[in-house]
C-alpha cells in the first residue's frame with residue numbers, strides 16, 4: 001500500500017494536553033440513548049455508573065451519531081453495527097462501507113467486469129453456481145436486493161444452474177421475517193426456471209447455529225453449514241425451503257436465528273445441491289466477521305478445524321475480501337474499503353503502549369475492526385491483545401453477565417500494572433443479550449456492563465488516568481418495534497413485537513478521570529458529531545494532535 005510507505009507517522013504534540021496519562025477507552029456494545037420506558041433495558045437496569053456520567057458534568061457527556069451515513073452506510077435508514085462502528089471509532093474517518101461499495105459496483109455494472117466475477121464465470125459452462133449467505137434485508141452482513149441482482153446478473157451472463165444456500169436472520173431483522181424473504185427469492189428463482197435456468201434453494205439453517213460463528217468461538221457451527229452446503233447432508237430434509245422454514249419454526253422455542261440445518265431433496269430423497277468439483281461458490285455476505293471462518297474452510301488446503309470429508313475443487317469468490325492480511329478469500333467480487341492509517345497504528349508508532357481486550361465474540365471488534373479490518377499487532381513490543389474465551393453453545397440470555405467481570409478484571413490489572421498508556425475494551429452484554437430479545441436477561445446484562453465500567457473507572461482513578469466511555473451503536477435501549485409515532489407495535493396475536501436488532505439511536509461519549517486537564521470540555525460547535533470524531537479525541541487525550549484528514553476532535557481546552 002503506497003500510502004503506508006509515504007505516511008508521516010509522527011503526530012504533532014497537542015498544544016495544551018500532556019502526554020503520559022493512562023487512557024481507558026471503553027466501548028459498551030449495543031448501548032444507545034433512548035427515552036426511558038419499560039422496553040429501554042438500560043433505563044430499567046440499575047446502571048449507577050453510566051447514570052452518573054450522564055448526569056454528572058454536562059460538558060463531559062454528549063451524544064454522537066452511530067448509524068447511517070455517519071458511519072459510511074448507504075443511508076440514514078441503516079442502523080449502525082459493530083463493524084462500521086468500530087471502524088469509525090478506530091479510523092477517525094468515514095469510509096464507504098461494504099453495503100455501499102456493493103451497491104455502487106452493481107449500479108455501475110463494474111462487478112461483472114472485475115476479476116472476481118470473471119473467475120467464477122469460468123465454471124458456468126459445466127458447473128453449478130452456489131451462493132451462500134444471510135438471506136435478509138438487515139443490511140448488516142448482506143442485503144436481499146443485492147442477492148437478487150447477483151442471481152439475475154449471473155444468469156444473464158451464462159450461469160445455467162444456480163443453487164442458493166440460505167441462512168435465516170431474525171437478529172438484524174424481526175424474527176419470522178425469514179418466510180417473506182424466502183417467498184421473495186423463490187419468485188425470482190421460479191421466473192428463472194421459466195427461462196430455462198435451473199435455479200433453486202438447496203440448503204438452509206439459522207445464522208447463529210449454522211455457518212455464521214465468528215472469531216473461531218465454535219467451529220461446530222461452521223461444520224453444520226459445511227455438511228449441508230457442501231456435502232448435502234443435514235438432519236432435516238424437505239422438498240422446498242418455505243416448507244422447511246415453516247415446519248422448523250413451528251417447533252417449540254424455534255426462531256430464525258437458531259433454525260437447525262436442512263437440505264432440499266428431490267423426489268428420490270437426494271440433495272439437490274451439494275457442492276462438487278468444477279462448481280463456483282460465492283459467499284454473498286459483505287461483512288467479514290461471520291463469513292471468514294467458512295472462507296477458510298472453502299479456501300485453505302490445510303485445514304484442521306473440522307473434518308471436511310470431501311473438499312471439492314471449486315472456483316470461490318467472496319462478495320468482498322474478508323481479511324486483507326490473510327488475503328482471504330483470494331478472489332472477491334468487490335474490493336473492500338481500504339482503511340489505512342488508523343488511530344491505533346499512529347498511537348503505537350508514537351510510543352503509546354496499548355492493551356486491548358474483550359471476550360471471544362467481540363474480540364475482533366477492538367482489534368481487527370478497530371485497526372481497519374487488519375489482524376495482528378502493529379508492534380508486538382508495544383501491544384498486548386487479550387481474548388477472554390466466550391461461552392459457546394448457549395444463547396447469551398442464559399448467561400447475561402457474560403465475561404464482563406473477567407474483562408474488567410484483566411483491564412484493571414493492565415491499568416494498575418503501569419505497562420500501558422491505552423487500554424481499550426469492548427463490553428458485549430447489551431448487544432449480545434439484546435439480540436436474543438429477552439428483556440429480563442438484557443436488564444441483567446446492562447447491569448453487568450455497568451459494574452464492569454465501574455471496575456475500570458476505579459482503576460483509572462487510582463492511577464490518575466483518563467477515561468472515554470462510549471458505544472458502537474444502539475441495541476439494549478429499545479427492545480420493541482415501534483410505529484412512526486413511537487408506540488410499540490403488536491403482532492397478530494396481540495403481543496408486542498420484540499426488536500432483536502440494533503437501532504438508529506445515538507450513543508453517549510463521556511470523558512473524565514483525575515488525569516483529565518481541568519479545562520477540557522466538549523465543543524458545542526460541531527453540528528452532528530459521529531463515532532468517527534472519537535479517534536481524534538482519544539489522540540488529544542494522549543497529548544497528540546490528530547492527522548489533518550481525521551474527523552475533528554470533540555474536545556477543546558478552555559482556561560478556567
Ligand SMILES: O=C(O)[C@H](O)COP(=O)(O)O
Nearest residue numbers: 081082083140171172431
Ligand atoms: O453479527 C451480529 O451479531 C449482528 O448481525 C450484528 O451485531 P454486531 O454488529 O453488534 O456484531
Ligand SMILES: [Mn+2]
Nearest residue numbers: 029030082472
Ligand atoms: Mn456492536
Ligand SMILES: [Mn+2]
Nearest residue numbers: 030431432435
Ligand atoms: Mn449486535
